[in-house]
Amino acid sequence: MxxxxxxxxxxxxxxxxxxxxxxxxxxxxxxxxxxxxxxxxxxxxxxxxxxxxxxxxxxxxxxxxxxxxxxxxxxxxxxxxxxxxxxxxxxxxxxxxxxxxxxxxxxxxxTGTSGPLKKTKFDILCIRENTEGEYSGAGGRVHVGNPHEVAVETSVFTRHGVERLLRFGFEQARQRSGKLASITKSNAQKYSMVFWDEITEELSAEYPDVTVERYHVDAAAARMITHPESFDVIVASNLFGDILSDIGAAIQGGLGFxxxxxxxxxxxxxxxxxxxxxxxxxxxxxxxxxxxxxxxxxxxxxxxxxxxxxxxxxxxxxxxxxxxxxxxxxxxxxxxxxxxxxxxxxxxx
Known part of the structure; x- marks a missing residue:
């Protein structure tokens, strides 16, 4: 046993x-x-x-x-x-x-549950990077309590961290419908998110059976509400995955699910x-x-x-x-x- x-x-x-x-x-x-x-x-x-x-x-x-x-x-x-x-x-x-x-x-x-959307047939797996990115905890505050106080919070993205998370996402997509949505904000964050996009593109060559679509996080958030059935496996950074998965909870009936x-x-x-x-x-x-x-x-x-x-x-x-x-x-x-x-x-x- x-x-x-x-x-x-x-x-x-x-x-x-x-x-x-x-x-x-x-x-x-x-x-x-x-x-x-x-x-x-x-x-x-x-x-x-x-x-x-x-x-x-x-x-x-x-x-x-x-x-x-x-x-x-x-x-x-x-x-x-x-x-x-x-x-x-x-x-x-x-x-x-x-x-x-x-x-x-x-x-x-x-079965027996309903969400706030008219659409009911969706099955999304949100895969969020969990140990670095925007929640790395790198930063600090100086001149605390003064009018010129400064707070700095630095996101940390490593090739090792991004690649292993994306590879896990590709493997999950391969086991499901063969669709992967990679979520960034590379039009505004030209270093970390462009870096993420580049690694996604590199890995996609190893998974020719997986169709990759790339979304900016704001567009993805809207699409989860208007067309949730268009997503299958989502991969995202720590912060973006955190936000999108709460949207996912909302459309599936609430945080109780x-x-x-x-x-x-x-x-x-x-x-x-x-x-x-x-x-x-x-x-x-x-x-x-x-x-x-x-x-x-x-x-x-x-x-x-x-x-x-x-x-x-x-x-x-x-x-x-x-x-x-x-x-x-x-x-x-x-x-x-x-x-x-x-x-x-x-x-x-």
């Missing part, structure tokens, strides 16, 4: 609730398909910061490194800890230390899986949180671990469950609680 050590970080706000719901689903799938999940829970996050002055202990990354995968609920509680502190103290260090350079987010409508994976394709270090709806402190503890994105992220984790049949069963169960209005949380127009949705998914599995 295959066994997997899973590091679980429920985090803050609704992260605790959706993580509990997801673990029920994952353990049910493991039992049905004959493998073992061994979750180890880490109570790190903003509450931990308030008590200890850090988002995780000094050896936190060493503890996580022992796991086969990491599951994260949500991070952030602005009333307690500044977002820049919580983000740079937990999520970003994990992504960078474990070289999770691929952020992968699927966008499509599940926004699943994601932070992937280290080498598998030499653990990858991390998380819903990206945030911690939503305003509804924390009320049982109103939509667990679909969290469960979907869990299915992505099982697929990454090689348990494809279990992952497919979870997605089939999601579709079955959401077909009934009785299983919808308030954001979907229903009255079901987080735990009730989880229980329905477990039953469907």
């Amino acid at each position: 295959n066994s997997y050590n899973i590091a679980v970080i429920p985090g803050d706000g609704v992260g605790v609730e959706v993580t509990e719901a997801t673990l029920k689903v994952l353990l049910a799938a493991a039992e049905k398909f004959g493998f073992n999940l061994a979750p180890t829970q880490y109570e790190w996050g903003c509450e931990y910061y308030v008590e200890h002055g850090e988002m995780m202990p000094a050896d936190g990354l060493s503890q996580l490194k022992k796991s086969d995968a990491i599951y994260l609920g949500a991070v952030g509680w602005p009333e307690k800890v500044c977002d820049s502190v919580s983000l740079h103290g937990l999520l970003l260090p994990i992504r960078k230390q474990f070289d999770q350079f691929v952020n992968m987010r699927p966008h499509r409508l599940l 926004a699943a994601s994976a932070n992937i280290n394709p080498s598998r030499e270090l653990p990858s991390m899986f998380e819903p990206v709806h945030g911690s939503a402190p305003d509804i924390a503890g009320l049982g109103k949180a939509n667990p679909v994105a969290a469960v979907w992220s869990g299915a992505m984790m099982l697929e990454h671990l090689g348990e494809t049949k279990a992952a497919q069963a979870i997605m089939a169960a999601l579709n079955d469950v959401l077909a009934s209005p009785d299983n919808c949380t308030p954001d979907m127009g229903g009255k079901a609680t987080t735990s009730e949705v989880a229980e329905a998914i477990v039953k469907a599995i």
Whole structure:
């Protein structure tokens, strides 16, 4: 029997609730398909910061490194800890230390769900560079508090970083419809984005079976709303991918459906899986949180671990469950609680 050590970080706000719901689903799938999940829970996050002055202990990354995968609920509680502190103290260090350079987010409508668009048939995989680019953290502030204060934030794009992300995108496109959309802003950013375009062009020669289209990010944002069915695999920088994937979440029904994976394709270090709806402190503890994105992220984790049949069963169960209005949380127009949705998914599995 295959066994997997899973590091679980429920985090803050609704992260605790959706993580509990997801673990029920994952353990049910493991039992049905004959493998073992061994979750180890880490109570790190903003509450931990308030008590200890850090988002995780000094050896936190060493503890996580022992796991086969990491599951994260949500991070952030602005009333307690500044977002820049919580983000740079937990999520970003994990992504960078474990070289999770691929952020992968699927966008499509599940059965029984509806988005704000008239168009319903789209299946987009947004692949975002996850460790450098606009979120590299290079820069600083001088003359702080003075009228002549200066803030500098420098984007960092390396050939190694851009090429490996694009190559991953090409491989995904090859496995899907053979279409790749590369997103830049090379008319305005004549160094970093032209650099990105040039590497895309170089790699396209290695993938003659993949059709490449290039869009400026503003045009791509508009097109995701007007013609989402025209996209299949999207590759973009850290910032642009972040923005476009939130548009993707909106058109698929809202952030309650926004699943994601932070992937280290080498598998030499653990990858991390998380819903990206945030911690939503305003509804924390009320049982109103939509667990679909969290469960979907869990299915992505099982697929990454090689348990494809279990992952497919979870997605089939999601579709079955959401077909009934009785299983919808308030954001979907229903009255079901987080735990009730989880229980329905477990039953469907």
